[in-house]
Amino acid sequence: MTTNTATARYEGLGKDGKGHVRTKSGVLDAAYGFGTRFEGKPGTNPEEMIAAAHASCFTMATSFALAKAGHSDGTLETTCRIALDQQDDGFAVTKSELSLTARIPGIDQAEFEKLAQGAKAGCPISKLLNCEITLETTLEG
Helix, strand or coil, rough: CCCEEEEEEEEEEEEHHHEEEEECCCCCCCEEEEEHHHHHCCEEEEHHHHHHHHHHHHHHHHHHHHHHCCCCCCCCEEEEEEEEEEECCEEEEEEEEEEEEEEECCHHHHHHHHHHHHHHHHCHHHHHHHCEEEEEECCCC
């Protein structure tokens, strides 16, 4: 089993509070709060961090699926959009949209799509999210 940690601290309450989040590795060390989440102010927010986690996990899963299928070279780039919607009881993450663009020599669209869909299903972050997950793929040159 592998475990990783992050720590979030929030000083003050509600809209007036100020948060700070950091990962054990130190790669993430950022401010967050109401302003960064809903008003576009500098810093991060939980949905942005989820988007980064999903994009990176899915891209790595796709890379491994391609390697297992015998491909040895290529470039993958994934953008993830996380939808946060207001609901009767508050807010919920309702959708994660993955958009993958790739350059993989010697692969056709059908094989690429099959491997990407399998990677989406097997990605640990995809499994974690309790929302609709969509995938759009583009295979370049």
